[in-house]
Amino acid sequence: MNASEIKSTITGVANPVNTELPLWKQPDATPFVRIENITKKFDDFTAVDNVSLNIYKKELFCLLGGSGSGKSTLLRMLAGFENPTSGRIIIDGVDMEGIQPWNRPINMMFQSYALFPHLSVADNIAFGLKRQGASKHDVKTRVAEMLDMVQLGHLGKRKPHQLSGGQRQRVALARSLVKRPKLLLLDEPLGALDKKLREETQFEIMNLQEDLGVTFVVVTHDQEEAMTLATRIGVMNQGLIVQTDEPHDVYEYPSSRFVAEFIGSVNLFEGFVTEDNVDSVRIESKEAGCPLFVAHGISCAPQQRVHVALRPEKINMTRIKPAQDDNCLKGEIIEIAYMGSLSVYRVRLQSGKEIRVTQPNFARDMGERFTWNEHVFLSWDVDSSVVLTS
Amino acid sequence: MKRRSLFLNSTAAFGFIFLYAPIISLIIYSFNESKLVTVWGGWSVKWYGELFQNDQIMDAAFLSLKIAFISATLAVVLGTMAGFALSRMGRFRGKLLFSGWVSAPLVMPEVITGLSLLLLFVALENAFGWPAGRGEMTVIIAHTTFCLAYVAVIVQSRLVVLDDTLEEAAMDLGAKPSTLFFLVTLPLISPAIIAGWLLSFTLSLDDLVIASFVSGPGDSTLPMVIFSKVRLGVTPEVNALATLMIAIVAVGVIFAMLYMRKQNKMLAAAQEG
Amino acid sequence: MSSLSGNVWLSGFSTWKARFISLRNISWGRLSVISVPYLWLAVFFFIPFLVVFKISLSESAIAVPPYTDLLDFDMEEAYLNIKLNLGNYLYLWEDSFYFDAYISSIKIAAVSTFFTLLVGFPIAYLIARSDDKYRGILLALVILPFWTSFLLRVYAWVGLLKKQGLVNEVLMSMGIINEPLTMLQTDFAVYIGIVYTYLPFMILPLYSALEKMDISLLEAAEDLGARPIQSFFMVTVPLAMPGIIAGCMLVFIPAVGEYVIPALLGGSDTLMIGRVLWDEFSLNRDWPMASAVATVMLVFLVLPIMLIRNKSGKEEGM
Numbered sequence: 003m004n005a006s007e008i009k010s011t012i013t014g015v016a017n018p019v020n021t022e023l024p025l026w027k028q029p030d031a032t033p034f035v036r037i038e039n040i041t042k043k044f045d046d047f048t049a050v051d052n053v054s055l056n057i058y059k060k061e062l063f064c065l066l067g068g069s070g071s072g073k074s075t076l077l078r079m080l081a082g083f084e085n086p087t088s089g090r091i092i093i094d095g096v097d098m099e100g101i102q103p104w105n106r107p108i109n110m111m112f113q114s115y116a117l118f119p120h121l122s123v124a125d126n127i128a129f130g131l132k133r134q135g136a137s138k139h140d141v142k143t144r145v146a147e148m149l150d151m152v153q154l155g156h157l158g159k160r161k162p163h164q165l166s167g168g169q170r171q172r173v174a175l176a177r178s179l180v181k182r183p184k185l186l187l188l189d190e191p192l193g194a195l196d197k198k199l200r201e202e203t204q205f206e207i208m209n210l211q212e213d214l215g216v217t218f219v220v221v222t223h224d225q226e227e228a229m230t231l232a233t234r235i236g237v238m239n240q241g242l243i244v245q246t247d248e249p250h251d252v253y254e255y256p257s258s259r260f261v262a263e264f265i266g267s268v269n270l271f272e273g274f275v276t277e278d279n280v281d282s283v284r285i286e287s288k289e290a291g292c293p294l295f296v297a298h299g300i301s302c303a304p305q306q307r308v309h310v311a312l313r314p315e316k317i318n319m320t321r322i323k324p325a326q327d328d329n330c331l332k333g334e335i336i337e338i339a340y341m342g343s344l345s346v347y348r349v350r351l352q353s354g355k356e357i358r359v360t361q362p363n364f365a366r367d368m369g370e371r372f373t374w375n376e377h378v379f380l381s382w383d384v385d386s387s388v389v390l391t392s
Numbered sequence: 393m394k395r396r397s398l399f400l401n402s403t404a405a406f407g408f409i410f411l412y413a414p415i416i417s418l419i420i421y422s423f424n425e426s427k428l429v430t431v432w433g434g435w436s437v438k439w440y441g442e443l444f445q446n447d448q449i450m451d452a453a454f455l456s457l458k459i460a461f462i463s464a465t466l467a468v469v470l471g472t473m474a475g476f477a478l479s480r481m482g483r484f485r486g487k488l489l490f491s492g493w494v495s496a497p498l499v500m501p502e503v504i505t506g507l508s509l510l511l512l513f514v515a516l517e518n519a520f521g522w523p524a525g526r527g528e529m530t531v532i533i534a535h536t537t538f539c540l541a542y543v544a545v546i547v548q549s550r551l552v553v554l555d556d557t558l559e560e561a562a563m564d565l566g567a568k569p570s571t572l573f574f575l576v577t578l579p580l581i582s583p584a585i586i587a588g589w590l591l592s593f594t595l596s597l598d599d600l601v602i603a604s605f606v607s608g609p610g611d612s613t614l615p616m617v618i619f620s621k622v623r624l625g626v627t628p629e630v631n632a633l634a635t636l637m638i639a640i641v642a643v644g645v646i647f648a649m650l651y652m653r654k655q656n657k658m659l660a661a662a663q664e665g
Numbered sequence: 666m667s668s669l670s671g672n673v674w675l676s677g678f679s680t681w682k683a684r685f686i687s688l689r690n691i692s693w694g695r696l697s698v699i700s701v702p703y704l705w706l707a708v709f710f711f712i713p714f715l716v717v718f719k720i721s722l723s724e725s726a727i728a729v730p731p732y733t734d735l736l737d738f739d740m741e742e743a744y745l746n747i748k749l750n751l752g753n754y755l756y757l758w759e760d761s762f763y764f765d766a767y768i769s770s771i772k773i774a775a776v777s778t779f780f781t782l783l784v785g786f787p788i789a790y791l792i793a794r795s796d797d798k799y800r801g802i803l804l805a806l807v808i809l810p811f812w813t814s815f816l817l818r819v820y821a822w823v824g825l826l827k828k829q830g831l832v833n834e835v836l837m838s839m840g841i842i843n844e845p846l847t848m849l850q851t852d853f854a855v856y857i858g859i860v861y862t863y864l865p866f867m868i869l870p871l872y873s874a875l876e877k878m879d880i881s882l883l884e885a886a887e888d889l890g891a892r893p894i895q896s897f898f899m900v901t902v903p904l905a906m907p908g909i910i911a912g913c914m915l916v917f918i919p920a921v922g923e924y925v926i927p928a929l930l931g932g933s934d935t936l937m938i939g940r941v942l943w944d945e946f947s948l949n950r951d952w953p954m955a956s957a958v959a960t961v962m963l964v965f966l967v968l969p970i971m972l973i974r975n976k977s978g979k980e981e982g983m
Contacts, residue, residue: 083884103887116885120903129899130889181889403787410784411810411864414821417831421824474702484699492971493706499914500967501922503939504959507946508713511956515716537709540702569694590812598814601924601939605946615816622820622929626827634817641812649805 025058026234034059034217035080035185040089042075049075051241052089062211062218064228067238068264073221076238077187080219081110094184104133109183113190115174117162123173124149124158130181148176151210168199175207179214188220192227204230225265229253237261253313258392262311269317269357270390271310275302283389284328285310289355295328297384302391309390314360316386319347319372324381331380333357335372347372349380415638422631439632446629449617453633456597456614459528463535464592468585470536471543471592475584478544479551497541506605509534513606527608534606535599539592546591550584583652590648594641714963721753721956732953753957762941763958767965769936773852773927774920777859781867781916782909784860789871789908790901793878804872811865819858819929826854826930854930855937859920867912874908875901918970922962938962 025031033056042050050072057063065073078084080091082103091098098106109130117126124145131141149155152172162170171191178186191207192200208231211218222228228235229249236246237260245257256262259270271294273287278300285294285308294310302308324330336356337348340363347359359380361372372378422440426433443449474494478487497505513523513530523529554577562576578585600615607613612620621627723732757763792803810818825831826848833845848854878901886896902909924939931937938958946955 081884081888083887103884104890104892108888110885110888112881112885114879114881116879116881118882118885118900118904120906129886129891133890133895177889400787400791404791407784407788407864408806410861411807414818414825414861415810415813417825418817418821470702470705473698474706477699477702481695481699486703490699490703490706493710494702496967496971497710499918499971501919501939501962503922503924503942504717504963504967507942507955507959508717509709511716511720511952512709512713533709537705540705544702569692594812594814598816600816601943615814618816618820619925622816622823626820626824630817630820631824634814634820637817638813641814642809645809645812646805653801 024233026056026061031058033057034061034094035219036090036092037076037080038090038092040076040079040086040091042072042079042084043087048241050079050086053241053243055236055243055246057217057219059217060211060215061233062208062220062231064232064235065219065221065238066223066225066228066235066265068223070240071238072241073223073238074189077110077189077219077221080185081108081187082106107184108187109178109181109185110187111174111178111189111191113193115162115170115194117170117173117177119162121161122158123154123160123162123165126162126173127177127180130177134181144180148180151179152176167195168203171195171203175210179210179216183216185217185219188218190222190224191220192224193222200227207231229265237264239264255388256311256390259309259311259390262388262390267314267358269312269314271312271355272307273310274305274307275300278302282384285389289351289353290331291351291353292330293328294387295384296387296389298389300389300391306391310387311390312382312387314346314358315344315362316382317357317359318381319349319359319361320379320381321376323379326381329382329384329387331357333378333380335374335376335378338372338374345372349378418631419635419638421626422628422635424628424631427628439628440636443629443632443636448612449614449629449633452612452614452617455528455611459531459535459613460593460596463532463539463596464589466532466536467539467543467592468589471540471588472547472581472585474540474544475547475551479548494541494544497538498545500538502599502601503605505538506534506602509537509602510605525608526606527611530606530608531603531611531613534602535592535596538602539595542591542595543585543588546588547581547584550581554580583655586648587652590644717956717959717963720953721960722751723953724752753954754961756954757957757961763938766936766938766941767961770921770938771966773855773935773937774859774917774923777856777863777920778913778917780856781860781863782913785864785867785871785912788864789868789875792868792872793875794880807865807868807872815862816925818862819926822854822858822861822930823849826857849930850932850935852931852935855927855935858926858930859916859923862926863916863920866915870911870915871905871908874905874911878904914970918967921966 022028035055035057037053037055037057040050040053041048053072053076065076067073075084079086080093080098082098082101093106093108118129121129127145127148128141131144136144145158146155149158152175154169154172154176157165157169162173165173171194175191178188188207192203195203204227207218220228220231222231229252232249234246234248235252236243237252238244239260245252245261247255247257252261253265256265256268262268262270271285271287271290273285273290273294275283276286276293277284281299282295282297283300285296287294287310290310296310300308318324323332331351333349333351335347336350339346342363344360344362347361349357349359351357357380423435423437424431424433425436425438474490477484478491478494509530510526513526516522517524558580559572559576562572567575598615599613600619603613604616604619607616618630618633621630720732788807792800792807795803823830827833828845828847828849830849832848833842836842837845848857882900882904883896886900887893891899921937922939923937924943927935927937927940928943931940942955942958942962945951945958
């Protein structure tokens, strides 16, 4: 059975060629999951604070946040294991209030996989089908299909403890997909796998999701995982969604210092606006020691304190002073970490601030390498940095 | 969701009432003035006075305490050795048989243990003239034997959980096997040993069946005296005695639990850190 | 020929030498830690069973001790006479009284084990699912009665169950019954007594099995469409099975041989094998018969259970 056949068995739709804008960019598209002003309080602790979010059909939406950010609570409310203190969840037009987990058209892949240790792999996958009263024949063929799909056809009779971590993950995935849920929730789906396996599985999950057309909501604390998997990322902090955007935008245009620092590494310069144009700003920063020019407009009060965020890989490091006055810093290399594909440098500016710079190692032998205590110039393009007002 | 936990809570509450109602009724009736146990005659402590003047009960109580003390101590020594042999001594000839013998007394019906020991003592006396007659000593041997098994199981399970890197660290720092045992292992398993001693003490103090088989005519232990009294029905003095025993045990167990909790916390902290 | 035997002798010598050396390497501490409890159990636990078996083959006699000797050495004729008497076993087989007592013991023990499970499960479940801060206290509450005297706990029920006892009083004052029920000296009282005294033995293994269970397994079952009652029987019960088996063993085995509970709470018609053995021994002073009863009990009840336990323990170990 190939991928497109599986897709038609699971979704029942033919292959639509979608060249239009993604749904979340179409203003009149109907969201598949509508989370409206959801709040969840445990005693006096607010885990999820008035969150509203739309998720569209066939999306692979990632909720990204640290521990205690409320991402798992939000997921558990979607699954029905927690009841919201206030607010509504509407899935495919149906208000989920009062609908018990066993009646929701949703399945979940648990962080621990939660495979039943007393049942074989095949019985684990068959569990959900048997609960909905599928015929013996149906159960058998569907289980076989799912086992083939996750490439575990030969292991149906094994018990979970006889499988490797990666195999267990596939069984959990198969078990959560076998009922053809409208929405699949994945709680840290790759958390228990080692690094290499994680990368492979990431792509498998993406392919599977694309083939099946099921809407996925993934919870993760791993920014790399979110970046690779997601169509959109919702970054959560202290019960709030602080930014919802496509991975590229979350990385390149973080909306706040929290997002900029949480995703990837970043250098932040504190300063205040000296020149506020429609499409550019100039910022005076003591920390940087030179004027910072950013090629996008912001809305802020005059003389407001702002931060300029600059990713380490956007910086150009040279021994000779480049021909620009803005965005050009002088400093001294105080630490070097060679990491193979790239090198990370710590450069101390004259102000005493330390900057992180990464430079790709283009060639095997790059002439004279930068070395400790060397004085260097750091420069970057005007559209490489972002101004953050919050 | 709510209704399910209500069902659970009410059944569990019923269970706890079931566990404690008999004990509480025993305690309340021990303060009953009336000789007729069923009729409430007002509060009184007179049965406690009568209890302390009853020589038969007092003698039996002292005998039982003595036997319990000696056999618990012997059982702790032998049981700790057995627990060690099973968990820290590697393989030795007859280990399977030995572990069978250690766990068997836990499931053996008391009537069988009692009868078999009695017959052994009789046969030994016939063959070697020892033990001459039955009494305190034979009861101590019998109690030590079945308490040993409990101690061994407790000590063994503690040793299994215990991180052996602690012992390896001590050896690495130059401790010889004997030093290792007394300075490292023994303090670490002390909660198990204390639990084993307390359990042995109560089991011995509590035993009726085995003692009835192996004790001699003059040496009635406390449970034997109580049994002969309560066979005839409820007696207020026994209620008073029961209340005293329950109070002593409750205080002892609570102290032991607090101590062991402290020890466990200490150990957990050491092993986490 | 001679060289061959020389070789044999030499190789024999070297193994002896090796043994001697290995003997020298044995730590005396290790040897005594193993052998002292080993010998104690051999003498006071194992050999007694052989004695019981031996005496079960002798005949009852009016003597001290009250049985005949198996080995009878006739001095005059220098003639060793071994008298094996299977009569006790034959009698056990023929007299339906003993058979009935075995069956009745097993029935009473099985019924009470079932009810102990029924009462113990919700308590164990509640404790396993309760907050960490209450868990220790609840466990202590379960264990505490176990530390108080078994005999006195059974005795407490005498006061509760008799005609003018507390249970009857309460039921009558609530208007549920008009006349006091006869509860004491019935099988019912024996069931109550066994369930009551052995409840902690059921709760503790159940608790440890339930506590280990990952709660997300129940959520997974619900997520896959199982109602709470279904997930209880399809997930919780199978996963608690080791605890259920262990708890049932811990209740069933001692309950079969129980003496005190039927003696205090049961009626004269409550047949239990422990009581039969006791009466055979103390009332009838028929030590060989008591020994035969004990031997049969050992072979048909205790040994199979120990073998099952050993086997299941090994499987679990895997």
